[in-house]
């Protein structure tokens with residue numbers, strides 16, 4: 001009898017563990033879906049205009065993915081609001097998105113001091129306007 005009781009207890013524990021598994025689903029695409037021609041911008045850490053590498057990235061009109069190399073969640077949004085990556089978990093990479101031909105400016109929707117720019121091919125980024133711009 002004691003042996004059977006032990007088996008039942010283990011089964012219940014296993015079921016409880018399964019029920020507590022993965023929580024909310026992530027909007028971040030799996031790494032295997034990243035196009036090989038995409039430019040990767042790495043999210044380094046929360047550090048103003050040094051948060052992203054490279055910054056600026058020469059990627060006007062090109063596919064870009066954001067790879068989160070930091071230990072906290074970040075969320076990249078173009079300053080004009082046209083692209084939002086959704087939450088990017090630590091270690092994850094965003095879906096690929098096409099940057100505007102003329103370049104653009106972006107920031108982290110969670111940490112607004114994190115700012116970055118995409119430059120047009122062969123040229124500088126467009127002027128930055130609004131609150132998500134570097135003052136120096």
Ligand SMILES: [Cu+2]
Nearest residue numbers: 074108110111
């Ligand atoms: Cu952030």
